[in-house]
Amino acid sequence: VSGGPNVDRSGHRRPLSRERIIEAAIDLVDRHGLSVFTMRSLGDELGVEPMSVYRYVNGREDLLEGIVDHVVSQLHLRVDDDPQRQHADGWQAYLHWLAHGVRALARKHPNVFPLIATGHPATPWLRPPLRSLRVVEDFLTTLISRGFSDEGAVLAYRAFSSFLLGHLLLEVSTVVAQASPAEGPPDNGDVDRLLGGGLAHVRRLAAVLSEDHATAEFERALEDLLDRLDRDHRMTDAAGRLPAGAVWQPWWMVVTLDR
């Protein structure tokens, strides 16, 4: 009668549930990585035989989807938390807040994020890492209510998800690499062994390449994206179309013409 994970503190049996299974799975992945997550190790974690979870979950694939849903749903909990934002600030403030919310989730669950990034979403246009219909609805509502055209809002949604995916996937992969002390710091012998010759710059800049400026770079790229969306937004006419040639020109040609 010792208190296993299925017995609460008053000695009563605590039954399994989809919720509890998914939370245990997330915890397991967070601590030990995706590769050691199996139905059997999950059973151990829950103090239960592996087959028991099939009562609550339609197989491994469904469980992985449940993990993704559970993590991204933490985002629109935060949306509801902050109702005054909905009307007070501009769309830039909203995208800024959303970007940092997703980044916080990614850093909190670095081993889950690749799952969010590469798992096939429910519909093709639900782009990682914004894999929640409610978040997408919120996104479109906010931008359109601030004067974006339909097409402009969708363009912004695509550009925004691409930005988040690239930056955060690379950021969490370095976080994971740091956490696993498999390889020591990249000393010179390490680099030398990997390459024959003629890699002078890589060798010389190994230390600079290893520096971590993830926060500053994220911020920088985000400001730049918001800036671009603003320019496109101002440029679009009522029908939401870009004036031909103005935007799609390579910028250096535009600069040349300006002189």
Next chain:
Amino acid sequence: VSGGPNVDRSGHRRPLSRERIIEAAIDLVDRHGLSVFTMRSLGDELGVEPMSVYRYVNGREDLLEGIVDHVVSQLHLRVDDDPQRQHADGWQAYLHWLAHGVRALARKHPNVFPLIATGHPATPWLRPPLRSLRVVEDFLTTLISRGFSDEGAVLAYRAFSSFLLGHLLLEVSTVVAQASPAEGPPDNGDVDRLLGGGLAHVRRLAAVLSEDHATAEFERALEDLLDRLDRDHRMTDAAGRLPAGAVWQPWWMVVTLDR
């Protein structure tokens, strides 16, 4: 004595090799996806028992690395192809060319690209999808020889890889989704079933969200990135440091101050 895959056209036995194994593996993944790629299906593909490949490859993990290396190495083959580019054009033309080279690879091997994106690179600073030391060396050499500081070139490398990863991972995932006709076109009943209520914009814009403008969006974001790198580059002093406050300010504050 019928001509199986291990017998050339004159009837001689063609022995296995690491090269041949990796090419067969890439072909298998390209055609049927990562999930059906096993040591056993690879054996079938090669006309050989599954255990035979262990003579040439140190297990499954090593084989996956071999796939990644083989695909990204097709990039610096193209580098050598085009020697006049090395000196003639500017760094913008080089990055433009490199971006389209990586994009072509991604679209040629959409099922391999997620492997390039999420597999752990040899060193932490070798960022996907530019997972080739020779490509990185080429990158740094080109930018530094065009006047970039060491730090500026490394910053550009980071921003460039984030851009490629986000855009191409999302692009190939839609390509894969189109190829597998598992789910039909997203008709209205489909969307309705996925959500209870209150998703007016998502529902109304389902058609717009499903449109494919991958090429134009890639081009647009690339031009914008090159523009940003150019501004940062011009702004850096000889020591490669950004003037404090000028760049990291949110753009709308800068705009306000300008008035």
Next chain:
DNA sequence: ACCTGAACACCGTTCAAGT
């Protein structure tokens, strides 16, 4: 109603044995 034991098909991998 909820969990378990036994079983099945499949996977990666090792190693002695074949040719």
Next chain:
DNA sequence: ACCTGAACACCGTTCAAGT
């Protein structure tokens, strides 16, 4: 030198059986 057969540990999953 190169490939194979048999075997092992492990995986996801099913289903009848236990409580």
